[in-house]
Amino acid sequence: xxxxxxxxxxxxxxEGEDVSxxxxxxxxxxxxxxYKQDPGEGPVLLIALYKAGxxxxxxxxxxxxxITRKDSFLNISASIPSDVGIYFCAGREFYGGSQGNLIFGKxxxxxxxx
Amino acid sequence: ETGVTQTPRHLVMGxxxxxxxxCEQHLGHNAMYWYKQSAKKPxxxxxxxxxxxxxxxxxxxxxxxxxxxxxxxxxxxLHTLQPEDSAxxxxxxxxxxxxxDNEQFFGPGTRLTVL
Numbered sequence: 001x002x003x004x005x006x007x008x009x010x011x012x013x014x015e016g017e018d019v020s021x022x023x024x025x026x027x028x029x030x031x032x033x034x035y036k037q038d039p040g041e042g043p044v045l046l047i048a049l050y051k052a053g054x055x056x057x058x059x060x061x062x063x064x065x066x067i068t069r070k071d072s073f074l075n076i077s078a079s080i081p082s083d084v085g086i087y088f089c090a091g092r093e094f095y096g097g098s099q100g101n102l103i104f105g106k107x108x109x110x111x112x113x114x
Numbered sequence: 115e116t117g118v119t120q121t122p123r124h125l126v127m128g129x130x131x132x133x134x135x136x137c138e139q140h141l142g143h144n145a146m147y148w149y150k151q152s153a154k155k156p157x158x159x160x161x162x163x164x165x166x167x168x169x170x171x172x173x174x175x176x177x178x179x180x181x182x183x184x185x186x187x188x189x190x191x192l193h194t195l196q197p198e199d200s201a202x203x204x205x206x207x208x209x210x211x212x213x214x215d216n217e218q219f220f221g222p223g224t225r226l227t228v229l
Contacts, residue, residue, distance in 0.1 A: 003156070033217060042204050042220035043157075044116060050216075088157070090218075101170065102218060104157040 006089050006105030013079055014113050021108040022073040023089035030094035032072035033102070034063050037086045046087075047074070081112050117141040118221035120205050126227045127195065135190040135224045137205030145210040146188040147218065148180060151202040163188060164210050195228045202226070 006023045013019060023032070031050055035043035047058050049065035049072060056063055062075045072091070076083055086107040093100040118139045127133050139146060148160040162170035163182040177199075179191040188205055202225050206218040 031216065035220075040222070040225075042116070042118075042120075042206075042222045045217050045219065048217050090157075101159055101162070106154065106156050 004089060004091060004103055004105040006108060008108055009106065010109040010111070012111045012113065015079060015081060017079055019076040019079055019083070019110060020073060021087060021089075022071060023091065023105050024071040025091055025093075025103075026070070027093055028069040029091040030069070031092040031102075032063070032065050033090040034061075034072070034074045035088045035090060037088065037107070039085070043088055076110075079110075079112050081114055084110055084112050086110070116219045116221065118205060118207055118219050120203075120221035120224050122224055123222060124225045124227075126229065127192070128229050129195060129197070131195075132191070132193045134192065135203055135205075135226075137188040137190075137221055139186055139188075139205075139207035139219070139221075141207055141209075141219060143207040143209045143219075144185050145208045146182060146185070147206040147208075148178075148188065148190050149204040149206065149220075151204055151223070157204065161190075192226075195226075197228050200226055200228045 004023050004025050033048050034046045037043040047056050047063040052069045053067050054065040060077045086109050088107045089105040090102045121136045145164045147162050150158045159172050160174045161180040166182050177193050181189040202223045204223045205221040208218045
């Protein structure tokens, strides 16, 4: 079935640095979602994107829906220790009038050194 | 707090046991989902319920049996599981419409260990 390619798999960064991660698909999506999961918890929705080219911010987080509709990226500016966790992208294909199920990437594990 | 609760948070069971996982959503949504999360693998969709009707069963073994008595509650009944079924089981809910559903909100998960 359809899979999302999320990269990088993991990142070790210094506190204060900016972070960038992305997801690509082989087919066109009409929805991109970004989630963060803390250890022992479920994923929490960070940003939802519904239009190609859409750029949306949530505090220090910014995500964009790629123009080709096959990719999305998430940026975190000025990282802080509580940004640690696993970030997942999720997307949904559009099948001519109906929507497919949500498909998830494998996640990007972020570690922040104080 | 996402408005989706799951119990128990942790469960250890033997292969011959029968247990149930419970999910409750307080968001007024009409669709609920069960996902399995294993290490280093993407979230795997197991079951989908829209308006209490099961609309998706992604080739899940019959030892997993879902139940959705109403739009706020979802159960996953477990019977004669295998050690490879050990994982984090996540429940999610969303508001589905004729155009499809949008954001899914997740519960904290049940960490299941099968001995």
